[in-house]
Amino acid sequence: MSVAVVLRYRKAVTYGHHALLGALEAEPPQTPFTVAFATSPEATAAEITAGLRTADRVLVLWSFYSPDAAALAVELATIRALVDDARVLHVAGGVHATAEPQQVLDAGWDVAAIGEGETTVIRLLDAVGTDAPLTGVRGLAVRDADGVAVRTGPAITRELDAFGSFSLRYSKFGPIELTRGCIYACRFCQTPFMFSARFRHRSVENVRWHVKAMVDAGMKDVRFTTPTSLSYGTQTEEPDLDAVEELLGTVRAELPPHGRVFFGSFPSEVRPEHVTPDAMRMLRKYVSNDNIIIGAQSGSDRMLAASRRGHGAEPVLDAVRIAAEAGFRPNVDFLFGMPGEDAADAEASLRLAEAVADLGGRVHAHTFMPLPGTPWRDAEPAFVAAETITTFDRLAARGALYGHWRRQAEHAERLAEAAKAYPRRAPRRRTTPTWRDAGGGEGI
Ligand code: SF4
Structure with missing residues (x-):
């Protein structure tokens, strides 16, 4: 079976979608698939309708932060009012779906993707493409017969080098994800919870590959995402300035003379105790911010x-x-x-x-x-x-x-x-959810 993937493509969350596309390009699923980018509810409904004409199933991939969840649930209802079909599966991903799967399922999404999505999306496409039960896809939560969210097991995580930060095939570029997870545990922050309480760094060589691809595509500005910029290359609270310098020197070497490197500025930041005269002198040699x-x-x-x-x-x-x-x-x-x-x-x-x-x-x-x-x-x-x-x-x-x-x-x-409406409770885990449990219709 073939699958039409529709990305509900919002400016605020492009990085997450780009990472999924990077994964699908690095390790393509067996299932033939197409990708469409939908930038509004109406466009999403139109792409779903188009997908239903050309493919056997449609997967609509959403990603959002907690503050946007309520507004997007309204948008989901609007899209469902325009096109609702048992062959369509709306999948909520991102930090809110990870933290509150019951909320997103109750709000109307068919499936919540829990945690890192790269491996999950590859396996989900193959499960849908072969009509396999979703139980084989780790990293999901679906409703059981009582409507309770049940999880299919933790998502598979890989080293950052396994997948690109963005999509070459669809020319969807953006900041290079340098580090995932965080060893700090600030009580207001979702990062250590969403990923892990340790740093996973992309290697310098892999960053070089990204920069080269960007330059080949005509870009000259390089930015990064990382929870704490000057923690690159370390596993402790102590920065490794040699590792940061090796990274920035490599990036500079790949860029044309008019190229620019942004580091420690949007969309990332630095921790105050990492701002030392040595660190600033080193950054000054390389960065354009x-x-x-x-x-x-x-x-x-x-x-x-x-x-x-x-x-x-x-x-x-x-x-x-x-x-x-x-x-x-x-x-x-x-x-x-x-x-x-x-x-x-x-x-x-x-x-x-x-x-x-x-x-x-x-x-x-x-x-x-x-x-x-x-x-x-x-x-x-x-x-x-x-x-x-x-x-x-x-x-x-x-x-x-x-x-x-x-x-x-x-x-x-x-x-x-x-x-208050969703008191914390232990997640339920079950091994029997199928596509139909997740909102699919008869015959699926
Ligand atoms: S250092 Fe930043 S990313 Fe890490 S836990 Fe604190 S606020 Fe979150």
Whole structure:
């Protein structure tokens, strides 16, 4: 049987889809398949309809973050109203589906993909293409007869070098994923939960392959995704600057003279204690970014300890000074409203934010969200006081503060409501789910 794969292709989540395409290109399934990119609900419905004309089955692959889950459930219902067919399987992937499979199944998706999707998508295509039960595909959750999410076992994880970060076949490029997983355990963060509490680094040679492919395709800018840029090559909290330099030197060597390397800036960041004069001098030799993003989160030592950040407030200011002296504009991430944050903690953060601004840096303000999968999923966000917001507005007026903190406060309320509706419980594992359990119809 053939399968038409429709990617619900949203700007916010292209990296995840590109990684799946990279996997399908590196180790193609036996099942013949096509790929379509759908950038709106209407386009998704149209691609599903087209897929039903040319293939035996249609797999619609979704990926989303927790704050977007509710809006995308509405979108899914819209698409189903336009085209609903038993040969179509809507698969939710990404961090929210991993953390809350029951929520996404109840919201209307047929299958939740749990954890890393590369191997899962290859096996899922072959299971669907051979009409095999989904029980053989690890890394999924499907409904049982009672509607309860049952898991098919942990997803198979591989070294990052096994698959490309992006798709050559469809010319879908993007940042190169340098490192997956994180040894730190910040209580608000989904990364260690979604992947693992250790670093898995892409090798320098594999990064070189990516850069060469990008240059061959006419690109000149290289960016990376990594939880903490200066942790490249290490398995400890101590950076390995030689490993970082080898990486950046290799990337530079592959780029044309007008090529640019962005490291420690969007879409990645550095930890404050890793910002040393040596590290900044080394970066200056290779990188093209004029700014560096530093994860601070709070100016309160008490809140930094409570959130298990693994550093205090003082290293943040040191990092800002060192980065600025090296010629980088520091953009510093702050997270307001963490559980247990009181007026003194908020005041300490605002003082640090103002000091950052006075040193020429910018504050990237976030509001705490109780994200699924994190230790703080069920924690009550602290109240963000009017005085804090007044200071935000004053800093923003100086051009020293930016961010989506207002929208995140709204997301936080929705996530807290969803968490209450879905109390934590142990996952159920079963070995009998089939395509039909997952929403397939008669005869499938
Ligand atoms: S916030 Fe950054 S350093 Fe902390 S666990 Fe997440 S990815 Fe790691």
